[in-house]
Amino acid sequence: MDASVIIVGAGPAGLVLAGELRLAGIDVVVVERLSRRTGESRGLGFTIRTTESLDQRGLLSRFGELDTSTRGHFGGIPLDLAVLGGAHSAARGIPQSVTETVLEGWARELGADIRRGHEFLSLQDTGDAVSVRVGAGDRETTLTARYLVAADGGRSAVRKAAGFDFPGTEATTELLLADIRGVDVDARATGQSLAGGMVMAAPLGDGLHRVIVGERGALPGRRTGPPSFQEVADVWKRLTGGDISGAEAVWVSAFTDATRQASEYRRGRVLLTGDAAHIHLPAGGQGMNTSIQDSFNLGWKLAAVLRGTAPATLLDTYHSERHRVGRQLLANTRAQSLLILGGDDVQPLRDVLSELLPYDEVARHLAAKVSGTDIRYDVGAGSHPLLGARLPRLELTTRAGRTSSTALLRSGRGVLLDLTDNPWPRRRAARWRDRIDVVTGTPHGPVPAGLAGTTAVLLRPDGYVAWAAPGSHHDLPTALDRWFGPA
Template identity: 45%
Template sequence: MAATPTESQVIVVGAGPVGLMLAGELRLGGARVLVVERLATPTTESRASTLHARTMEILDSRGLLDGLVPVPNDVMGHFGGIPLDLTLPSAHPGQWKVPQTRVEELLQDWATGLGAVVLRGHELRGITVGEDHVAADVLGPNGPVRMRARYVVGCDGEQSAVRRLGGIAFPGEDASRELIRADVAGLDIPPRRFQRLEHGLAISARRPDGVTRVMVHEFGRIAKPRSSEPEFNEVAEGWKRVTGEDISGGDPLWVNAFGNASRLAERYRDGRILLAGDAAHQQMPVGGQALNLGLQDAVNLGWKLAAQVAGRSPDRLLDSYHAERHAVGRRTLNNIRAQSLLLLGGGEVEGFRRVFGELVAGEGVRARLAGMISGLEVRHDVGPSGRFLLGGRVPHVELAGEEGTVTTTALLRPGHAVLIGLSGDPRHGARLRALAGAWHPRVGVTLAAPVHDGTALAGLDAVLVRPDGHVVWTGGAEEAELHVVLRRWFGEPEPAGTAGTTRDLAHGTSASESVLADRTALVTHASVGAGRAVALRLAGRGALVAVHHNGDQEAADDVVRAIERQGGRAFTLGGDLGGYKNVQRLFVDLETELTDRTGGPALDILVSGAGAVRAAAPGDATAEDFDRLVAAGAKEPYFVIQRALKSLADGGRVIRITPGAAEPGEPKAVAYAVAGGAAETLVRHYAAALAPRGITVNSVAGDAGRVATLAAFLASDDTAGITGAVLDAGGGPVPGLPAA
């Protein structure tokens, strides 16, 4: 059984739709994420069933809608049970009926496909906040586990353990009224849409699968504290008192109660602890807003938190999550409280309902209320309030660009910000590219023009859109203004000329030729020893290096700091490579990181380092010793190279580091011979198989300094004709190679 992972950059508590949406967003931003969930299996209860226009836009911006549609759509919604046309300018107006279970399934597939790790059957029991990390004590199937991350996010619902353990206040009002509801099979009753009868409110709707959802509230009935969900007979009896219909013969699939409690977390962020979804706000799920509100929290937070853990976040960016979403939560809870009064009030609210119905008939009121419910009206304070579109979400517009037709929504699918030049003037477009180029790949630049006249972008020269789809700048090519905005949201630009002025990091000497500039490299087991030396040397020659570690994050961070101090580029990746699935996960992380930094997942250089394995003399070795040696010497590099081929560029380089050679008289010679023999066979066979693609495969052994020199040489263009070689650099200088 594989060991439970315990290290990450972010721990998300709760694998419902909000937690999974956040996990996917974090992975798009390059952050490593663990999701821990108390339930051993996904719930089969679809408590929420409505997605609104803004949420549909967000799912579209991540390329997820194909996994949902076609689904029922209705432009008619309601406000407190009063019919309300939700039509507003959007590619997805109205409300869309999607069971929560389907949303959860979709988001789990997406997030895990991006490399998020979901651990079910793991319950959070404690949180300890350190100076630079958070420790989470989790009870899993195999006992207690302590996990460590930079941040913990609670997406664990109204009874949030993260909120409670973090000591975040949750002020508000307890429920005074409630609806009880059930999903029931085998019923044949008429549909009821917010039907107000003499004794109460009745709602019933039959789904395509034949299951009927019923909800009932008895006027004047005070909500009682509940320690568990109601029994079906309570639903049936209340339904009969209100409607006169007997539904007791139906087969209940799920029963619950929800009241008009209204609470808002005092803070969405408290240092290294954050909240999203129902962990941050409790509200009656009237109008289907609760799930949508939570998903929109996650999309606002994800890119900001990913930037924070990557060290590229500008000051106070993460604080903007609380500032923006707390305000949205407060406004949403206000409209839900108003709806609760209209919906659950008895005869005393009838006069107000009639007046309100007349007001809703006016276009201004209708559009304002529709904007509240759909989420389309959300506008953040990001700059001068009078500027058109600023702070709002970018409208869905079809554009004719350099590479054909594209939509503003599709431009957001990579998960980074985008600067869209709309003027059609090539000189203006070139100027925009020059102004924003230093922020690549955090900010992409697209030159395009609306396909149709009269769109919501008409008259604008350019718009800058955050990864969550909100516009933070509109204008022309004003250098000073645009640079201020880029710094505010996306941090400092890359230093000018960095790509051409790297240094030899192993020796601190100039490497102005930058023979590996624009190359990407992965070095496994790079936190110590020969792997560390190779990572330093490759970065010194200009490569962007992924520094892999097998649990020693601190040592890997030290390698990255050493590289960056000398002007190089590197990042860390963690993970045990002892199993096939672990190797797959590592490369998903790698490809995401490379795409974030270079615009694509291509890998140029793979250095399969030698992990630390205890070798023993023949008379002392156990079966476990031998298995570990074979796994490290043969199984691990085989699957690492196999998986690398998906992203390894033609003409790429594969270099295997093996332990130093041992003479037959040495006590551990047999163990080293097994590892060396496996490496030799592996290299020669892979070399022949990959020769048609121009990929060279070689092996090198020896002390760290010489291995680094030889590996850097084999990674260069000068060695295109060397492949299948097993080289020992431990016994002295290698002919034709520079001295270490």
């Protein structure tokens, strides 16, 4: 074997997965077609759930001082994310190029073998391994691994070669994007739905602005490359009457509202993550963030299977958990597409939604949806309010001093938190100490909602609650066996 895992694609999803696997001691090779990072920045920040996940691996500080915000939107209708509470906020103004630089640095520090200028050509799944043919310049080579993961984007060559179905809806409209500097952009254009289409504008810092334009009825064509900036400027002028043609265009791109999802995220020894598994209108930056979360879910499971501590059936939970999340993502972005791109006939729907958003329950529901905080996995029956959800940050006092539930997840291992110094859960978990950390601590400061009265909680490596006492309808060894393999 050349590696235990080969990852195709060095975008955010591929780099997070590489880091997670190396954190668990799994050897990994990442092959990337591009010889260097493009510097393009499709994603511009993190949802609340992503900031939580990056923080639990100690990565958030690598991005420097974050510009956090409680402002969001659903289909262009403003949302106040502060209704969610919690220790984290959404982070904005972080170019995807910076995200990829930080994640690649982390993965390389942990020992990931990242090979740029290597293009995936074909694969063969033999049942007990995967052979991958890769081209580098005028040379071709074959690499062999136990698993192959496609992280090569919406046009994934791996997905096609492995025969995954990718059903969905065709694009009905095309939108143009440009990052520009050198002209004043009317901030009032942000999120405007106009008679002829839609325009958006947002400052990116250092005099840079992102503008997005979409003309109603503009059918997507077959492009062999990005649009010209003049196309963007012409549409802007037709829709707003303003002239931005004198700007310097740093990056120009086009995207559509095509919506597709792979019908399965795993076929044999080939798995999909990120945009290789789902594409949609990039509403609110959810695409990159969902992709990162896919890899945080997959990494520890794949590592456990490769180490032999968990059966291969653990990988089935990757599909069952993340396919449902992807399906919900596609539903909410399609709804937002109607609100953003629809004409006057959609205005009554916008008006009704605007009337409903002042109600806290409605605001919390939509804010959680676009922030990724509404995710709850099926970890077994029970009455505990946090079962299957991600544990909010909990400050703790332990024998070793002050810490937090977030800091305890730095190593990428599972954690059993004994919150009342009760030897019973510690004894029950003794046989799994090779793969989980058992920590006794008492909360200090505010206790997160849903945690009052909890005596012990079992956290998966991705921070989700797999078992809690009281409230789980199965015992602790059953939960440990399910998520960490037989003792």
